[in-house]
Amino acid sequence: MRMMKITGAALVLMSSTAIVHADNVEVLHWWTSGGEAAALNVLKGDLEGQGVGWTDMPVAGGGGSDAMTVLRARVTAGDPPTAVQMLGFSIQDWAAEGALANLNGLAEEQGWADVVPAALQQFSTFEGNWVSAPVNVHSTNWVWANSAIMAELGLEQPGSWDEFVAAMEAAEAAGYTALAHGGQAWQDATIFDSMVMGVGGPDFYQAAMVDLDPEALGSEQMVEAFQRMETLRGFVDDNFSGRDWNLASAMVANGEALFQIMGDWAKGEFIAAGQTAGEEFQCFRVPGTEGTVTFNSDQFAMFNVTDDASMASQMAMASAVMSPEFQVAFNTVKGSVPARTDISDAEFDACGQLGMAQLADAAANGGLFGSMAHGHANNPSVQNAMYDVITAHFNGEFDAATAAEEMVTAVELAM
Amino acid sequence: MAMTDSGTDFRTRMQNWLPKIVLAPSFAIMVIFVYGFIAFTIYLSFTGSRMLPTFDLVGWQNYERLFRVRQWDTAVVNLAIFASLYIVISTIIGLMLAIFLDQKIRGEGALRPIFLYPMALSFIVTGTAWKWMLDPAIGLEATFRMWGWESFTFDWIKDSDMAIYTIVIAAVWQSSGFVMAMFLAGLRGIDNEILKAAQMDGASNVQMYRRIILPQLRPAFLSAFVILSHLAIKSYDLVVAMTDGGPGTSTWMPAVFMYEYTFTRNQMGIGAASAVIMLMTVAAIMVPYLYAELREKK
Amino acid sequence: MGFLDINNVTKSYGAVEVLHRVDIEVEEGEFLVLVGPSGCGKSTLLNMIAGLESITGGEISIKDRVMNGVHPSKRNIAMVFQSYALYPNMSVAQNITFGLEMHGTPKPERDQALKEVGALLQIDHLLDRKPGQLSGGQRQRVAMGRALVRNPDVFLFDEPLSNLDAKLRVDMRTEIKKLHQKLKTTIVYVTHDQIEAMTLSTRIAVMFNGYVQQLGTPKEIYDTPENVFVATFMGSPAMNVVPAKVEMVDGLPHARIARADGDDALLAFAQENMAEWAGKNILLGIRPEAITDPESADRASNSIAAMSNRVGVTEPAGADTFVTMILGGKDVIARMRADTTVAAGEMFDFAVNMEKAVAFDPQTEARIKP
């Protein structure tokens, strides 16, 4: 009898802790730096307003790769977080493992399908079911330029590859670093995305980077893309290797360098330096990629939770993520644009408004492509295999022709 | 002191069992958490696991792929360069400092912690600090140029062929003080009468070290070798913090390779295969040492 | 049955038997010394008595209680170790009373016992010190104190004096002997030093190669060694053992031994049954003190043989002078009076006390008994 009582008490205790947990969402993410963490705090506040607690699980580093390791440990332990910040194909991989929750009910109710671009939905849905809530769209084919240098050298925003090269030659001749760049694999690859898009156009990008067609990968156009990389390599300073992207941005902001090719998050650095878009610095698409947007999208993938209370709070979170208020609040800070295309751009600055318009345009005209460099074109093993080739080539280990060949074998090995 | 007689009283029997009982948890822990996991990894290396472990056997495919991947060759070559330089240089510096400190040096008490403290830092901190120091734009090179030595160039960390040596520098910085401590302990343990005898025999200082003292430091050499080689094989944090494998993939090491393939590239099978190769390397170094060590002590 | 009974005891490590069928009965109050060179099995046997090593075969009993498998602390024994094994972290007082504490003796009794032992061994003034602050002799006393305080049935000593310098060793030896005479406890004492064995013991077991070679009183061991090993191991300088041939001269057995210059000496045996060995080779054992100058020859002996031989080396040692000569092809030592005038290289007439001579079978090295 006494046994029974104790077991009973233990049960009550267990279920009560379960309830306490149910009101919390546990969120794994790598947004730990000042601005973005503050933006996330908006989401936290919103949820707490609805009585949903927030258990924070930040794991920074390696563009989320450490966070993914942690996630694997948690899933293996049978204790996944409620929601996980995730990029592109990782979402599909986890969905394929059957680890993600089904958000169809909420999505239908709020009409997500109508406001989220189709190219994004590829990642947010798996086999027709919504599994994650997209937060933003980063476009990666931006050039960031120092207005003062451009004015000094009498440069216009270049409209073609040749003008772009000419502008850089002018800057170099004037003693500036033409292209600020950090020699890290993902930065090399970010530029490479734009080169492929610029040389071959959308169809080629699709064939080579998404469909992984060996013919496209080994084609003359690919060789040319690599040759453009060599040209760019000639414009970076000697000290580029291993440099963090934000230091490269600082070079442009400080007036040491003319251009940087980087995603829209770079804007935060300029703003932090007290500069304004369209004034001290300006932004335009990488020449040759106008009309297309290569993107990556941060999403919150929702993991399977079992009890009703947890599901309720999970839904509350998904709903909050998709709310226009949060999308605006977060993206104005982050530099990216909202994942919903039905949001007013009033709060955004010049580059933000440009980005939103171009995104809507590209989405409508089939010019929206996932960025290979950011895991939105193919799965991580292929992505990293490409990284290896691109970086090795950029650091002078192969010539352009060999690099294209290497690309074919590396992708084959990674599949 | 095992007693096996029948008719042993309870207390004695208990005392015979206690040692085994005390050791049993450690043994069980090792069997599960080390050898069980190793077995699991070996098994994984024969499966087609990608993101999470799966149990479909694919034979030697992962190993075949592993040896075709260029980065693996890089990693192995790098480990060979890194390990040999790191071990040799740390040993030489450690030994030299120990011998110097053993000359009745004034201020030894202050110098010792200075030499030893890098060992207290995590490789993450060490790597970050050295990354800054060796960065030509802001570190040593920039400083020397600022002081007027315009032609001074030290940009190894940016050079694919030389970057691995900067990792050696940082690693040596971190561990050589520890090696020094081990040698110093060894030196202080040597019987002074032997040294006096050697002096009477007319040995010079150099001869004394070469012929009398160094041979007696054999255990310290062995310990240093074992600790350094295990740090070398496991080196992961330092590379990640300092160069993150770069420029390109030129500073990858097997441990970096394994982590990348298993956790970043979703190729768990190949990652496991590389882990198995690493384990076999460690075993090839350690097992003979352990065997000799344990036999001797019997 | 003895007080401490070692009955047919053997010890094996795996397939190797290191101690073969040892059979010793020790009476109450006896002082048994186990003596032999290192590796002879004496310490193993002591540890088996202590319970620190298991017994492979046979039985050890104390006061008629079989001790096989009984925990060391339940045997009511105490042991003094070669290194003294004082607990370095405890004071002298704590060291001495640790065993009592472990056996649950109440504090007042422990203090009383400590006081008595302290007084007995004259270490009262050291009680608060740590072992590291003591001299070798003091540590030795503390180690004995730790054993004494328990009031055990049997004391075990494992080479307790070997870490002391020569002078102190002699003093402590005397002290142990006094203590034994006073307390009349049973002691088993292991040493490799035959002088300690001779001086301390009431009985000696000489051990070699895992066998007890001879068990007997010091006098028996010294005068009538069972074999060549015992003969040469006990006594200093060691007994001279030289090859000889038995010959009948005038119907009496004589030993023919080669002298330094090549011709032979003939010494008449006091032992009559040596006639049975006529014409055969033997080993003749003569202790140094049985070869003297004629003036110092033992008056009580009825069998003094004269032998002249060329003197090799003389070594004056204060009380005696040792003279080395070649006999039977071997170096032989004689013990002379200090003021004997003998010079190296000269012929000298020695007196040999054949009553003290012993003969051994050269094949078995066992003594040829009278």
Next chain:
Amino acid sequence: MAVASNENAMRTSRVTRVLIYVTLLVFSLFYLLPLGIMLINSLKPLSEITGGGMIALPQQWTIEPWLSAWSSAQIGVEPTGLRPYFMNSIAMAVPAVIISTVIGALNGYVLTKWHFRGATIVFGLLLFSCFIPFQIVLIPMARILGILEIAGTTYGLILVHVVYGIGFSTLYFRNYYAAFPTELVRAAQIDGAGFFQIFWRIMLPSSGPIIAVCCIWQFTNIWNDFLFGASFASGGAAPMTVALNNLVNSSTGVREYNVHFAGAIMAAAPTLLVYIVAGRYFVRGLMAGSVKG
């Protein structure tokens, strides 16, 4: 365990001694430089760092970065600074060090003083465990922590560190106790002390130097661990290193290097303190036996 005297029988010439002192000084500069640079830069405003001049002294001294790193820097969604994680690390490292040291001491005691058949093999197995690359244990370990329901907690992390600390702590104690006179154990047995009494009353009180070595070693390793901390205890239970990484490694935000340096020194402070305060015991402890292994 008599330690030979410090006196060295060697005599060296004046020139040699000067050379020795110069070499030692050069090396101490080499060792101090990185820490010095971190320290200098943690006391500068951010603009002085990004404006170049890593090695120059601050023009304007400030402790702002330190305050920020400790109590207001953004680690996750909340600007908590490193303070709560520092406490996590203490709560993890202290029990893990104590438990692994105790187990190591007991193991060393059994392996040297109560040798039984097969003990050498057990020791060999334990020792080899020091040398496995920890990356391979992450996935299976996660599963086991999940089964034990301590995934993501400080308890789980303690377990992991104890498990992989046993090898080294056993090695240290075994080598130390191998030189510890067995006669003491025998004497205590005859005195009636049992297995644990001998350990507690005889062995432990004489183990000061090796306890120091073992604790320093374990504390340094456990405190500095990143891999296990990140994999098994992110979020509220994260240790200092993981928090530092979150501070330093945020991928797409503005980087406050001066705060990073202050944080890095803070993360290193406890182990530095341990080495500086207890460093001499470390050398002494190594002398007392562990290098013999």
